Amino acid sequence: MTTEPLAGTESNGIDRRTLLKTVGGSALAVALAGCTELLEGEQESAADADVPDEPIESGLQTFTEGAPSVLGIQAEYGAETAVRRINENGGIAGREMNLDVVEEGGAYLTNYQQFVDEGKDVTFGPISSSGHAEMVPEIEAQEVINVSTDGTVTTLYEEDFPDVTYSFRFQNHDVMEALAAVNQAVEVLGADSIDTYAGINPNYAFGQDEMNLFSQGIEKLTGAEQVYSGFPDLGTSDMSTHITEINGEAPDVVFSSCWGGDATLLLEQGHANDMFDNTELLVGTVLYGSANDMEEDLVDGPIYSGSRNFYWGEPSTDRWSPAADLVDEVQSEYGVVPTAHFMSGYGAVTAWATAAEKAVSLLGRWPEQEELAMVLENHGFFTPAGYHTMGSDHQGYSNAHFGELTWSDEHDAAALQDVNVFAAKNVSPPPGEISSDWIGSW
Amino acid sequence: MLEHVLNGLYYGSILFMIASGMTIIFGVLGILNLAHGELYALGAFSAFSIIGFVAGQVAAPTGPVTAIVFGVVVLAGSLATAAVLLPVGGALEAAFIRPIYDRDEVYQLLLTYGLLLVLTDVMKFVWGPSPVDLGVFGGINEIPTTELVGIDYPSYNVFVILIGIAVFAWLVWFFDRTKTGRIVRATAINREMSTAIGISTDRMFTLVFAIGAFFAGFGGAMVSIGPGSASLGMGLDWLVLSFVVIVIGGLGSLNGAFVGSMLVGVSSRVVTPYYPQLELAVPFLLMVLVLLLKPEGLYGAWGEIQ
Numbered sequence: 194m195t196t197e198p199l200a201g202t203e204s205n206g207i208d209r210r211t212l213l214k215t216v217g218g219s220a221l222a223v224a225l226a227g228c229t230e231l232l233e234g235e236q237e238s239a240a241d242a243d244v245p246d247e248p249i250e251s252g253l254q255t256f257t258e259g260a261p262s263v264l265g266i267q268a269e270y271g272a273e274t275a276v277r278r279i280n281e282n283g284g285i286a287g288r289e290m291n292l293d294v295v296e297e298g299g300a301y302l303t304n305y306q307q308f309v310d311e312g313k314d315v316t317f318g319p320i321s322s323s324g325h326a327e328m329v330p331e332i333e334a335q336e337v338i339n340v341s342t343d344g345t346v347t348t349l350y351e352e353d354f355p356d357v358t359y360s361f362r363f364q365n366h367d368v369m370e371a372l373a374a375v376n377q378a379v380e381v382l383g384a385d386s387i388d389t390y391a392g393i394n395p396n397y398a399f400g401q402d403e404m405n406l407f408s409q410g411i412e413k414l415t416g417a418e419q420v421y422s423g424f425p426d427l428g429t430s431d432m433s434t435h436i437t438e439i440n441g442e443a444p445d446v447v448f449s450s451c452w453g454g455d456a457t458l459l460l461e462q463g464h465a466n467d468m469f470d471n472t473e474l475l476v477g478t479v480l481y482g483s484a485n486d487m488e489e490d491l492v493d494g495p496i497y498s499g500s501r502n503f504y505w506g507e508p509s510t511d512r513w514s515p516a517a518d519l520v521d522e523v524q525s526e527y528g529v530v531p532t533a534h535f536m537s538g539y540g541a542v543t544a545w546a547t548a549a550e551k552a553v554s555l556l557g558r559w560p561e562q563e564e565l566a567m568v569l570e571n572h573g574f575f576t577p578a579g580y581h582t583m584g585s586d587h588q589g590y591s592n593a594h595f596g597e598l599t600w601s602d603e604h605d606a607a608a609l610q611d612v613n614v615f616a617a618k619n620v621s622p623p624p625g626e627i628s629s630d631w632i633g634s635w
Numbered sequence: 636m637l638e639h640v641l642n643g644l645y646y647g648s649i650l651f652m653i654a655s656g657m658t659i660i661f662g663v664l665g666i667l668n669l670a671h672g673e674l675y676a677l678g679a680f681s682a683f684s685i686i687g688f689v690a691g692q693v694a695a696p697t698g699p700v701t702a703i704v705f706g707v708v709v710l711a712g713s714l715a716t717a718a719v720l721l722p723v724g725g726a727l728e729a730a731f732i733r734p735i736y737d738r739d740e741v742y743q744l745l746l747t748y749g750l751l752l753v754l755t756d757v758m759k760f761v762w763g764p765s766p767v768d769l770g771v772f773g774g775i776n777e778i779p780t781t782e783l784v785g786i787d788y789p790s791y792n793v794f795v796i797l798i799g800i801a802v803f804a805w806l807v808w809f810f811d812r813t814k815t816g817r818i819v820r821a822t823a824i825n826r827e828m829s830t831a832i833g834i835s836t837d838r839m840f841t842l843v844f845a846i847g848a849f850f851a852g853f854g855g856a857m858v859s860i861g862p863g864s865a866s867l868g869m870g871l872d873w874l875v876l877s878f879v880v881i882v883i884g885g886l887g888s889l890n891g892a893f894v895g896s897m898l899v900g901v902s903s904r905v906v907t908p909y910y911p912q913l914e915l916a917v918p919f920l921l922m923v924l925v926l927l928l929k930p931e932g933l934y935g936a937w938g939e940i941q
Contacts, residue, residue: 258764263765
């Protein structure tokens, strides 16, 4: 487990040349890392490359309305912010970038095909796990790169599509946040004190994947026994039955991957039914995704939440100015605190943009889709969240964050305290290995 | 088990408030209103604004007495919210539904589906695309109820159950005991005869549609007060479950809607802990069972309000 910031992520003490070298020598990469103040006077390395004049056309599909928009709109804000920063810093190898945003709905394939028909250079999204699984074969057939913002089911690249070319995913996959939750629970309670656990997870691929991985992990580390597992419908209006069961079983740990409105519903009904008096700990992988929708009284109790590959307060904003600047920009532009789903959009765009600029530097011209896909494999880059790599399995790898829910008067929103940062290698198998096999080998 | 039954009664009560409006509209007007779920959603969004405003006029609860005051204000706000749906429902009936009474049923479905889309866009325009949370749920639960008799159960759920029973009692009283209610029932049974004896069926139909919208809005307000949020698309699940309820109870039957709602609520909540994978399937299994054993529904009142 890594609880210290990654080396080189503090801006203090790093000069321009060192920073440029660290992030790959690209001014754009520095800008997207949130360090533009270090760029004054730098020459653009790809300035003489043979690239088209017309802007880059890109498309993002995300949930822009309804209950899932709690996550989807954050991803949209993130992608827009990255594109805005790209254009404010001279574009990608001199090319400006345009972003079209469409409602994801249930039209994943149609949206992607429409983007391709419109001649988009790259597409981003979706949020939905099942939508992402539907899209992968089409992405491979159409040969236009898609960097998914979410849709994080672990088996997607491990088992279902282990050999892809054009399909990538930026956000941490489920195993990372499920095992971060296991580690967090063990740290808070101690392995010897965890005898029983239960789960309330949304009834679809994501929720089942997360519960399965959490179960494997916590049973391996603590020998705990599962006493209840409920799967309410995604977007349900009532979880009281599951909470009643939790109260009856009084497990040491409750695990949940509920998100959006389901996350606030779980906390509301959990408090109303005294669930937090009947369990030692609730660990929720994406509860913090609803940070902007939580009331202050909801964060009371032994509630810990993951924040995927980005938590704006870790490293502390007084030590890490890129995150501080980002929070200010997002609050000013959109009036919200950025969550990990913001970074899903921001990072997906950044992954592709920095890889594109790297490809131009290498080739001296604008790359073909296949060439850009090759550069994206094993590509490393910075965002205000820190350092990320796109693995050879096309899965993004970043630190995983987990902390105790609290309240921030300054931002009038939920926050996390005592945040643990788990290095990717500690919560995810190496590319090419199956997560369940890897956990079984512990 | 007691708590699971109470959970089921709570869920069934909300379902009844929504399904009762739908069954009334079908029973009298013969209209299968696909936009009914959006009227419920409109109630939930309106509650966010109206109850949010009135609740903001009183201090947050600090003890039982202030909690009761807070609860009364919120309940008054929910009635005001539902009242907003009266003119909305009346206007929709007069402007859009009335011209298609004599047309084929497919026009009803197309029109009400169109209204569903329009209402969704209106809510998106007014309240934005993201969910909104009223945030009064915790305050309501400060009111002491079950703990007075030694049981620990959320006060909000208790109120919803009691309000569901009150709504059922009021509807039975209205249709059985009041002159207007009897006229509505007579109109449902024989429109021509009602017209012949001087009843304005247009006014009756507008009134009935408005009442249906009122209870959909009231159900929406109840959900908005509760732990959930108001969000676009929230009406769809309840619309489907309302269909299930009125098929189980018998289309147009108030008794059927009440019993059907409670059956769906309690059975799904009692079965879920033992067979979690059946949580979503229970209402539909129940419907299939009823259709096999009693195709006209438990109270067999197809097309008449009873």
